[in-house]
Amino acid sequence: MAKKGVPLSEMATSDTHGEDSPYFVGWKVYDENPYDAASNPSGVIQMGLAENQVSFDLLEDYLEQHPQEFGWGCGVSSFRENALFQDYHGLKTFTRAVALFMEQIRGGRTQFDPQHIVLTAGATAANELLTFILADPGDGLLIPTPYYPGFDRDLRWRTGVNIIPVHCNSSNGFQITLRALEDACAGAESMKVRVKGLLLTNPSNPLGTAITRPVLEEILDFVAHKGIHLISDEIYSGSVFSSDEFVSMTEIVESGGHQERERVHIVYSLSKDLGLPGYRVGTIYSYNNEVVTTARRMSSFTLVSSQTQKMLASLLSDKEFTENYLRTNRERLKKRYEFVVEGLSNAGIRCLQGNAGLFCWMNLGELLEEPTVEGELSLWNSMLHEAKLNVSPGSSCHCLEAGWFRVCFANMSQQTLEVALMRMKDFTEKMKAKQMISSL
């Protein structure tokens, strides 16, 4: 192999891929020493991965009862047509099924027109696509903190767009305030960055909370007033523990015959609610025809496998199945959440009160040597290497207050969760003992 390289692009050589952050470092440590109850009981438990594994049995039951959905059934006549299908409008049966599923999640409170659905290979692609479409290089997207660490790469790397954080804090449960939005805009202006949109995650990752109606209304008024776009990433919408506690931005838009629908775009995916991240099914839903058309064309770079579309169209069209799935999944997530919060409480750890998602937002502020990013990362590092727990430090989510951590609870068995909570308890006890000794 030649040693000196032919130059690559700026993009290829920048570190905006974000893989040098703790978020990924923790993953690597886990990969190198993964917990297994039988073969590696002292390995690292992965609590930094927001996956939903609590309801797989429901999917497996369905597949067993409907084996033909997975192959090309009796006679492979439909194989050919499916294998050839690469139309970026997506399989009609599938887009219709996705629209129905999204309506079900919202209890029928809003309607989704399948013709406004654009499919992408995952929400990762959907968010990037919208960024390419709504903003030019150098522009800014407002994002409330704390936010999903992946956004730093997904929204900025290839697009050249900036993220302007909208700082939220624990004084009001990290809710977004008008003041915070205005401050962020003023900051952007002073840096001569043109703000093109606001991206919300609702329910929030990493907070695990559904955004309330008054806040959503305030936000819609704010974006209208500023003349910018609004992206509402509702990837966890099916994971709100009580379905009536979720208010979708679509409900705000549709109630009161909102004139502002042209600026609203929803992102969804089957990776979290249905636990199918490997299948790469994401979607953009926009009220804006121009955005739909452009997104559709751009989705050529990130189409969903027709095989996958076909299989899931059947599954998602089965209303009985989806009703039961959504209901059962919510119940199980709620139980898991309560179990974790209880366990953490026993360890003397408080969590933000949450009602959604696959994780909780816990506060270890008291255990920090110093209330800084360094102090937080030092504690995170101890947890990773001593307690062998990979959790996500708040600083990787751009949280301004040190000491908060995101803990995922749906990507493991109940037994593993119990082990993790025991380790957490031991760890905090040790840390508190150390603190006491050092203060003597």
Place this chain on the structure above:
Amino acid sequence: MVKGAESCVPLSEVATSNTHGEDSPYFAGWKAYDEDPYDAASNPAGVIQMGLAENQVSFDLLEKYLDQHPGASGWGCGISGFRENALFQDYHGLQTFRQEMATFMEQIREGRAKFDPERIVLTAGATAANELLTFILADPGDCLLIPTPYYPGFDRDLRWRTGVRIIPVHCSSSNGFQVTLQALEDAYVKAEGMKIRVRGLLLTNPSNPLGTAIARHVLEEVLDFVTQKDIHLISDEIYSGSVFSSDEFVSVAEIVEARGYEDCDRVHIVYSLSKDLGLPGFRVGAIYSYNDRVVTAARRMSSFTLVSSQTQRMLASMLADRGFTENYLKTNRERLKNRRDFITEGLKNAGIECLPGNAGLFCWMNLAPLLEEPTREGELRLWSLIVHEAKLNISPGSSCHCSEAGWFRVCFANMSQQTLEVALRRIKDFMKNMKAKQEK
């Protein structure tokens, strides 16, 4: 479609530019077909689609395989692999699938080149692979050199979101449209004159739209040229399994190996299962790079365009069956050759010359004698007549940036034998009419 107010929220430059290319004849012809598609029984006077380079001649082989291996496409006996597969979103791709892709690529080249599975990066289609490489190898404002005539989709795929430009390397019929050193130098000098930095050369081998495999000595010359200029070489070998005689295909991989892998970190190969295997709907593309940094960057970037794990798993099974793949490749080549011979004969009977070809799913035919004037306008007028009177959608050479007017690409593998016969009859009749008109 929901009718809303005229969008007054601005979109990005990328979104509002027309680099998506859908206003070109290439797409206009598709629309004409979509609106009035030929069907032997229900619409015998409809438009026959000859502008779509799909391979439908060997589907029966795939169908037979699926019939005999029902477990391959579903989760067979027991759902045990379902969960793990549904969760698998690792951008390294399924190990077994990468392994099989590498082996398949070796089989196509009959062992004349080796492929290391660790150098394969999977993407949702070659469309994504080519764009990804462009993002990695070039900065906005830079250019790639591409020999003409070339696949019309490149204008969008390589330029739209990347901001990279294409400088054509003009080839002419005087030597069968082969790439010459002079043409390469001319293009390079032109770019320099425009103060545009050349970052790479993109070849399609075998060529689309020419239907010819590039000769070894030309590949050697090309590799010397890119080495001398210290630029990258992308070899899109998407039609490599569609060369009628397997020993007539020379891959750049063979040249690299013959040179002892010297200075090969500038060489990158693109492949896909969309053409050889006729599976465009499944979105399976691959980048093979000899450059470690490119592999790493491409892998990370593939997060935006991953292949469905369900699809990877199914195809890993299928490709692992050597008996099946050997037979498939051999049979597919024979059938494509037969089709090619059939259409060339038919066109000859109609008084039309084609460029001698030995690969691909199309031929490159010359209708220059029919042009009123030897210009792009003349060609497009003729093309319009062919679409609207003969009801044949073929691709005009100008949409492939051919510098000589009157050449057209005609696809022959995306229809039944019967439909091809109908198409040839129509061409014959059309030629008769045109000649009669000319005589008057």
